[in-house]
Amino acid sequence: MDDKAPPQVSSQSEVEKTQRELEALRAAHTRTLLEKNLLQHAVSDLDDQHNAPDAILSLDAEGRVVYANSYFLEMMGIPSLLEMINLPLPAAMWADQVEAARFFQDVQTSGAVRERELSLFDHSRQPIRVTCSGITTKTADGQFAGIELVLREMSKAHIFQRELLQRNALLEAILASAPHAILVLSPSNNLLRANPAALRLFKLEPGLEHPSIESVMRNVQVSADLIDSIQQMLQRGETFRCDIHIGPSAFILQGAPLQDNQAGWVLMLNDISSLKELDALKTRMLRMASHDLKNPLSIIVSYTQMLLGLPNSEEQRTYLNAILQCTTRMFGIITDLLDLERAKAGQLILKSIELKSFLQEIVAEYETQTADKEQTLSIELLPDELTIDGDVEQLREALRNLLDNAIKYTAPGGTIQVTLRQEGNHARIEVADNGCGIPSGALEKLFQPFFRVRTSETINIPGTGLGLSLAKSIIDAHNGRIWVQSQEGQGSCFFVDLPIARS
Numbered sequence: 337m338d339d340k341a342p343p344q345v346s347s348q349s350e351v352e353k354t355q356r357e358l359e360a361l362r363a364a365h366t367r368t369l370l371e372k373n374l375l376q377h378a379v380s381d382l383d384d385q386h387n388a389p390d391a392i393l394s395l396d397a398e399g400r401v402v403y404a405n406s407y408f409l410e411m412m413g414i415p416s417l418l419e420m421i422n423l424p425l426p427a428a429m430w431a432d433q434v435e436a437a438r439f440f441q442d443v444q445t446s447g448a449v450r451e452r453e454l455s456l457f458d459h460s461r462q463p464i465r466v467t468c469s470g471i472t473t474k475t476a477d478g479q480f481a482g483i484e485l486v487l488r489e490m491s492k493a494h495i496f497q498r499e500l501l502q503r504n505a506l507l508e509a510i511l512a513s514a515p516h517a518i519l520v521l522s523p524s525n526n527l528l529r530a531n532p533a534a535l536r537l538f539k540l541e542p543g544l545e546h547p548s549i550e551s552v553m554r555n556v557q558v559s560a561d562l563i564d565s566i567q568q569m570l571q572r573g574e575t576f577r578c579d580i581h582i583g584p585s586a587f588i589l590q591g592a593p594l595q596d597n598q599a600g601w602v603l604m605l606n607d608i609s610s611l612k613e614l615d616a617l618k619t620r621m622l623r624m625a626s627h628d629l630k631n632p633l634s635i636i637v638s639y640t641q642m643l644l645g646l647p648n649s650e651e652q653r654t655y656l657n658a659i660l661q662c663t664t665r666m667f668g669i670i671t672d673l674l675d676l677e678r679a680k681a682g683q684l685i686l687k688s689i690e691l692k693s694f695l696q697e698i699v700a701e702y703e704t705q706t707a708d709k710e711q712t713l714s715i716e717l718l719p720d721e722l723t724i725d726g727d728v729e730q731l732r733e734a735l736r737n738l739l740d741n742a743i744k745y746t747a748p749g750g751t752i753q754v755t756l757r758q759e760g761n762h763a764r765i766e767v768a769d770n771g772c773g774i775p776s777g778a779l780e781k782l783f784q785p786f787f788r789v790r791t792s793e794t795i796n797i798p799g800t801g802l803g804l805s806l807a808k809s810i811i812d813a814h815n816g817r818i819w820v821q822s823q824e825g826q827g828s829c830f831f832v833d834l835p836i837a838r839s
């Protein structure tokens with residue numbers, strides 16, 4: 337027998353005993369580590385960290401919790417530090433784990449203090465918003481040792497303020513990069529804000545002391561009449577839009593009251609110069625085509641009339657009458673189109689017009705027509721004279737269109753009433769009828785070219801759909817306003833406001 341043979345592990349119980357001893361040793365080691373950590377923090381940082389007004393969390397190089405102060409435990413609803421010590425920080429603690437990981441990486445690579453707003457979930461999954469500052473800690477030989485975090489809980493007011501600031505910054509960025517000029521006015525029509533595009537357009541210095549909109553417009557030579565009309569629209573307190581020229585460019589100016597005009601106005605200017613050029617090209621082509629069509633058409637009309645004067649069979653007369661009716665209608669459309677383009681071009685021959693006699697003259701033209709239809713046509717005028725500056729021919733055309741329509745869309749026996757009154761510094765003309773009225777869904781499109789209401793009552797009434805758009809172009813060119821109130825089946829009232837001439 338060999339006495340020096342190695343001792344044999346003789347039984348199962350001895351293996352278990354050795355394992356137990358090993359585990360005990362490992363546990364003792366962990367405890368020592370834990371106590372060492374706790375002791376370290378307790379001794380060195382007790383005063384400033386444990387009772388610090390912010391939550392403090394220390395992680396080692398592997399992301400395990402080395403220390404958390406009582407504020408952190410309280411904030412997160414964790415009963416004891418022992419529950420997390422030496423354990424990795426639970427990923428589910430972060431509402432956005434990708435954002436949190438990015439933050440840790442940023443802290444680690446920058447080597448400097450980094451701060452970010454983050455959202456956490458506490459022990460009972462309640463969200464907490466914090467500002468989280470982090471810095472890396474290093475070993476004596478400069479190796480990465482871990483991360484120290486300071487978490488400051490954000491109050492509701494703080495979060496709200498942050499959101500407000502962010503929203504403000506977004507709004508500022510939108511205003512700054514908007515290609516349109518945007519102006520914000522106070523309720524007394526003074527300029528409160530102008531975005532960079534507006535500052536450039538109106539040649540304004542940033543930080544001006546709230547000039548009036550009048551002086552802002554005068555600064556870029558907007559005409560006195562247009563400034564007046566803009567101020568009147570602002571006074572009315574309703575959304576508006578109008579054309580405006582500044583330097584060589586054409587714009588559409590749109591105004592909208594802020595909170596029903598309690599907080600002022602926002603004005604936006606949209607550059608439509610290129611559209612205007614296209615429009616001018618279209619007008620030139622339309623005019624050329626219309627002129628070229630007018631001549632052959634008038635020849636057809638006169639030959640047809642001549643043929644109708646000759647002896648014809650009944651059948652021939654029917655065909656000739658149909659040709660005459662169609663060509664006359666085509667003639668009407670071409671004339672309306674040409675008139676519309678002329679009115680849109682805004683070429684006005686201004687004269688002083690006394691509205692009472694002007695209206696009486698126009699209404700008188702319709703006496704026979706209304707009498708034939710057994711309609712009552714009445715006119716109600718002011719006792720005093722009212723003078724405007726306007727283009728006689730064009731205004732006559734606009735008012736005729738309104739009267740034509742009133743007669744056309746009112747059944748025999750109905751009534752048509754024309755009224756003239758003064759509204760502030762405007763003359764207001766009303767053309768009211770008790771005809772078929774206009775469906776509410778059609779009101780918005782009524783002044784668009786070629787728009788016609790198609791109901792059983794109007795389907796057989798001839799028309800081009802150009803009369804009202806022509807009237808609107810004429811009234812707009814006079815810096816006036818045209819609008820309608822109507823009730824289907826009861827009647828309509830068209831209103832025209834025109835600026836009274838300055839004496």
Ligand code: ADP
Pocket residue numbers: 737741742745746769771772773774782787788789790794798799800801802803804805828
């Ligand atoms: P139209 O040549 O068709 O009369 P307008 O531009 O003058 O063209 O009018 C557009 C449409 O508005 C008409 O087709 C009609 O349906 C409606 N309209 C205009 N005036 C009246 C009115 N006084 N009563 C009822 N409907 C009207």
